[in-house]
Amino acid sequence: APHIPARYGMLGTTFGGNPLACAAALGVLEVMEQENLIEMAKQRGMYIMNKLKDFPELENVRGRGLMIGFDVPDYLKELRKKLIFDYNIFTGEAKPNTIRLLPSLALTRKQADEFLETLREAIDAVKAA
Structure with missing residues (x-):
């Protein structure tokens, strides 16, 4: 000022x-x-949470806007490490098996879809290991 x-x-x-x-x-x-980022975060968050609920492996999908969390069963406890080290997707975590997402408020629909596709790939990779 x-x-x-x-x-x-x-x-x-x-x-x-x-x-x-x-x-x-x-x-x-x-x-x-x-840029109407708060409303867009709300819409993108609802979109991502609805898509995450279609993943049979994920439990207790919850969130508000783009602050999203979900639980993974014990057999997927390595999922977060897989996302970080093999796919370069940073997530937060809360013990014992909660993954937290907090992407940019400017997240695009295309980026959300890319994340969801990569998450599916990472889950399948952990299950196969």
Whole structure:
């Protein structure tokens, strides 16, 4: 925010905010609004969760928007490692067998479909091992 001049004593805390950080945050919020990213995340998330529910191996598919989680049975406990090391798809995890997804809000339908195809391939690879 160029109209807010920085001055001595204005930046007193680590997480207290500063003009540059506030301008960056406002810029992010403007893009989120202009590109309708929240509504798109909701739609993409519902699409992905509905598709994940069609995978018979996956259990307890849940989420909100693009924050998605699902459980895998013990025989698929290596799935996350397979996705990361063999397919370069980073996921989170929660013990014992939960895989967490948190993709970009700008995820496209094509990228979602590519993920779902790769997930199917990775599940089949783990089952075959």
